[in-house]
Amino acid sequence: MRRASALVLLLVLAAGLAVVLAKIPFGQDKIGVGNHYIEKGVTETGATNIVTSVVVSYRGFDTLGEVTVLFAAALGVTTLLFVERPQERKKREPASLIVATGSRLLFPLIILFGIYIFLHGHLTPGGGFQGGAVIASGFLLLYLARPGQTMRRKNLSAAESLGGLVFVVVGLLGIVFSGYFLQNFLPKGHPNLLLSAGIIPLVYIAIGVKVGSELGRIIGDLVERD
Amino acid sequence: MVIAPLLIVIPLAAAFLIPLLEFVSSKAGKYVPPLALLANVVLSAVLIPQVLAAPIVVSIGGWKPPICINLTVGPLGILLAALISLVSFLTAVYAVGYIKQGPTGRYHMLFLLLVAGATGVVLTGDIFNLFVFFEILCISSYALTAYNRNKEGTEAAFKYLVQGTIGSTLILIAIAFVYGLFGTLNMADIASRISSAEPTHLFFILALFIAGFGVEAAIFPLNAWLPDAHSSAPSSISAILSGIAIKAGVYAIARTTYTLFDTSGLTIIVSVVGLATLMIGEISAYRQRDDIKRMLAYSSIGHIGLIVFALGIGTYAGVFGSLFQLVNHAIAKAVLFLVVGYMILRVGSKKLSAFEGLGRQMPLSSLAFAIAIFSLVGLPPFAGFMSKLSIVYAAVETKQLLLLVFVAIVLLATVIEAGYFFRLIQTLYFRQGVSERRIGEAPLSALIPVVVLTLSILVIGLCPQLITPLLRGGAEELLNRADYIRHVLGPL
Amino acid sequence: MDALYNSMYYVGAGALILIGLYMVLVKANLIKIMLGISFMDTGLHVLLIAIGYVRGRTAPILSQALLEAGEGPPAVVDPVPQALVLTAIVIGVGVLALGLSIAVKVYEHYGTLDAGRIKGLKW
Numbered sequence: 001m002r003r004a005s006a007l008v009l010l011l012v013l014a015a016g017l018a019v020v021l022a023k024i025p026f027g028q029d030k031i032g033v034g035n036h037y038i039e040k041g042v043t044e045t046g047a048t049n050i051v052t053s054v055v056v057s058y059r060g061f062d063t064l065g066e067v068t069v070l071f072a073a074a075l076g077v078t079t080l081l082f083v084e085r086p087q088e089r090k091k092r093e094p095a096s097l098i099v100a101t102g103s104r105l106l107f108p109l110i111i112l113f114g115i116y117i118f119l120h121g122h123l124t125p126g127g128g129f130q131g132g133a134v135i136a137s138g139f140l141l142l143y144l145a146r147p148g149q150t151m152r153r154k155n156l157s158a159a160e161s162l163g164g165l166v167f168v169v170v171g172l173l174g175i176v177f178s179g180y181f182l183q184n185f186l187p188k189g190h191p192n193l194l195l196s197a198g199i200i201p202l203v204y205i206a207i208g209v210k211v212g213s214e215l216g217r218i219i220g221d222l223v224e225r226d
Numbered sequence: 227m228v229i230a231p232l233l234i235v236i237p238l239a240a241a242f243l244i245p246l247l248e249f250v251s252s253k254a255g256k257y258v259p260p261l262a263l264l265a266n267v268v269l270s271a272v273l274i275p276q277v278l279a280a281p282i283v284v285s286i287g288g289w290k291p292p293i294c295i296n297l298t299v300g301p302l303g304i305l306l307a308a309l310i311s312l313v314s315f316l317t318a319v320y321a322v323g324y325i326k327q328g329p330t331g332r333y334h335m336l337f338l339l340l341v342a343g344a345t346g347v348v349l350t351g352d353i354f355n356l357f358v359f360f361e362i363l364c365i366s367s368y369a370l371t372a373y374n375r376n377k378e379g380t381e382a383a384f385k386y387l388v389q390g391t392i393g394s395t396l397i398l399i400a401i402a403f404v405y406g407l408f409g410t411l412n413m414a415d416i417a418s419r420i421s422s423a424e425p426t427h428l429f430f431i432l433a434l435f436i437a438g439f440g441v442e443a444a445i446f447p448l449n450a451w452l453p454d455a456h457s458s459a460p461s462s463i464s465a466i467l468s469g470i471a472i473k474a475g476v477y478a479i480a481r482t483t484y485t486l487f488d489t490s491g492l493t494i495i496v497s498v499v500g501l502a503t504l505m506i507g508e509i510s511a512y513r514q515r516d517d518i519k520r521m522l523a524y525s526s527i528g529h530i531g532l533i534v535f536a537l538g539i540g541t542y543a544g545v546f547g548s549l550f551q552l553v554n555h556a557i558a559k560a561v562l563f564l565v566v567g568y569m570i571l572r573v574g575s576k577k578l579s580a581f582e583g584l585g586r587q588m589p590l591s592s593l594a595f596a597i598a599i600f601s602l603v604g605l606p607p608f609a610g611f612m613s614k615l616s617i618v619y620a621a622v623e624t625k626q627l628l629l630l631v632f633v634a635i636v637l638l639a640t641v642i643e644a645g646y647f648f649r650l651i652q653t654l655y656f657r658q659g660v661s662e663r664r665i666g667e668a669p670l671s672a673l674i675p676v677v678v679l680t681l682s683i684l685v686i687g688l689c690p691q692l693i694t695p696l697l698r699g700g701a702e703e704l705l706n707r708a709d710y711i712r713h714v715l716g717p718l
Numbered sequence: 719m720d721a722l723y724n725s726m727y728y729v730g731a732g733a734l735i736l737i738g739l740y741m742v743l744v745k746a747n748l749i750k751i752m753l754g755i756s757f758m759d760t761g762l763h764v765l766l767i768a769i770g771y772v773r774g775r776t777a778p779i780l781s782q783a784l785l786e787a788g789e790g791p792p793a794v795v796d797p798v799p800q801a802l803v804l805t806a807i808v809i810g811v812g813v814l815a816l817g818l819s820i821a822v823k824v825y826e827h828y829g830t831l832d833a834g835r836i837k838g839l840k841w
Contacts, residue, residue: 023407
């Protein structure tokens with residue numbers, strides 16, 4: 001009964017999807033607002049990665065919301081898996097020699113790569129979220145290499161909150177200096193240089209630090225449950 | 227120009243600030259939400275006269291719409307933002323004394339994020355931004371429903387999460403289609419281009435939007451998660467969920483139906499859905515005897531049905547009545563849940579029979595409880611009477627036979643509602659309590675918010691002209707698409 | 719052949735969404751339900767990106783070569799769906815993490831992951 005009604009619902013949904021998608025031709029030029037971003041993006045924001053200028057500058061409020069969504073989810077995970085007194089830690093098998101040695105070599109490289117990605121967010125593909133995810137994978141590698149290790153939650157929590165506050169403060173400074181929330185108030189510089197694009201590198205550094213510590217904390221909560 | 231984004235940014239910044247404050251003192255966290263939300267209440271009160279004169283359009287980032295995201299603060303937006311700020315401020319004061327166990331700092335952070343999300347939903351003028359803030363609201367409510375980490379809480383939270391995520395997926399599909407067809411995400415821009423698409427496509431996209439937002443708004447048949455979630459969450463969260471979160475879903479449905487899509491004939495379907503929700507809610511509430519919070523949750527479903535039914539009438543009077551009922555229900559349901567919180571704590575059980583005789587032992591709480599019930603059922607001179615009257619009047623005024631039949635069903639549902647609510651009052655006041663324990667009144671931190679909210683019920687009931695300008699402005703804003711487009715995009 | 723090439727991204731994305739929805743509605747194991755949510759999210763992201771694609775154009779990164787390319791606007795695809803997908807991916811990850819931790823807690827309380835047997839809250 002349940003399967004049958006689910007299949008009927010899916011058929012209706014599929015029919016509707018097909019009908020509407022027939023009107024959205026694949027591969028043809030139907031760009032609306034996007035044309036403004038493509039043509040004027042570099043001159044108005046200074047970033048050569050147009051997706052970055054859309055994400056941070058034109059639709060910066062969405063990014064603030066997205067950062068908040070991740071914050072709320074990380075808070076939820078911590079609230080659910082919170083233990084007042086961590087119990088006896090079970091004896092775990094130590095990691096193999098390759099993983100243990102390799103992690104010591106790779107961990108700083110991974111962190112460096114993550115920092116590179118979010119630092120160059122306005123020039124090359126990438127940005128705060130991508131760089132933060134790479135940094136968090138470095139933490140995961142440490143957990144795999146040293147089972148049973150705990151991490152210092154409070155420092156990660158502080159880094160996370162600091163990142164978020166920097167983002168909000170940059171937005172508020174936009175009000176102070178230029179009159180609108182999240183408006184650019186730093187010089188745009190020459191395109192394709194590292195020091196360019198106004199507040200975009202600042203925002204992405206804040207987001208990178210925040211997302212990295214946040215995803216690291218989620219991984220830590222899920223791993224240290226026992 | 228500056229104040230409108232602050233309404234959203236202040237709770238966000240406060241939530242980011244709490245972990246840093248906890249380095250200094252671990253008890254500081256619980257005082258931050260009342261302070262931040264008090265600032266919100268003051269700011270929204272300051273904005274109300276400005277907005278009644280002319281809607282405020284603030285662009286984020288300094289660009290011109292539709293290039294950027296803009297906040298469109300019209301009468302409807304500021305009405306809901308002020309309602310959200312007031313109810314959440316009072317609930318935050320209540321929570322200072324009520325939330326004692328578990329990671330309390332996290333509770334207050336999630337609470338602030340929920341309020342920021344709800345305020346963002348009602349103030350924004352961009353459809354994808356609405357989705358993002360809607361997600362903030364939803365994720366915070368999933369996490370807060372599971373805050374007690376007991377059996378019922380986690381099970382309810384899981385069901386809520388799964389159903390809510392299906393809804394969010396449907397919304398995102400609809401947004402993808404809107405972008406593919408019209409090339410823009412700004413609500414006023416979409417509204418001005420809507421005539422360039424065929425009605426069949428628009429019908430499907432609107433159905434996706436209503437189904438997606440309807441999960442959070444708890445319309446039939448998407449409301450299976452609500453009784454579990456609202457009865458298993460801590461009582462202050464039940465108050466916020468019933469009072470604010472589902473209203474944000476109803477607002478989103480109203481915004482997409484009226485402003486984005488030009489629907490004049492389809493609204494009868496919305497009315498039918500609302501009516502079905504109303505009947506299901508009231509009949510199920512009548513059958514509850516074992517769990518008072520579950521009964522209140524089903525009553526919320528019933529009232530959402532009434533609000534959606536009035537929204538579907540499609541006339542100015544209908545939307546006016548719907549908004550009025552929304553405000554009244556939010557305040558009254560918040561009172562009920564806040565009072566019930568301490569009653570359950572003192573008595574130790576959720577069964578209706580355990581509440582016998584509490585009218586004598588918790589006099590102030592029970593009085594507030596009774597006043598809120600009278601308002602919800604619709605007795606004069608309380609606020610609920612005026613709102614139910616305007617809804618009935620709006621339906622009768624159209625002189626359509628179908629709507630007259632619907633009004634009869636609405637009155638029948640009110641009779642059922644009176645049935646179970648008066649049974650509750652009878653239990654509180656006219657039965658002798660069996661236990662000899664002295665049950666004390668709720669503490670001051672709980673009584674003050676309850677008293678303030680109850681006084682507002684009385685004030686609105688006796689002088690409705692305090693909020694009717696905002697309600698009228700809100701109804702006009704919803705029905706008058708051309709003005710909305712003109713305010714945001716400038717004269718064409 | 720041309721029709722196939724034109725529609726395969728949409729069909730693929732739609733199929734992923736429908737498969738994910740089917741799993742969420744029909745499967746009883748909590749982890750499989752979360753997996754279905756993950757499928758739905760992935761299908762949605764592919765759908766959004768496919769809507770923004772324009773044939774013959776390249777990624778919207780204006781490297782030095784593109785900036786000096788010549789007259790007219792640069793030939794790049796639509797940057798807006800890519801920004802939307804960025805946000806949607808992060809939201810999806812957040813929901814997935816929260817859902818899995820709730821599932822862990824439910825397992826601790828009930829001892830089973832079968833949704834048919836988790837019926838503590840009655841009607």
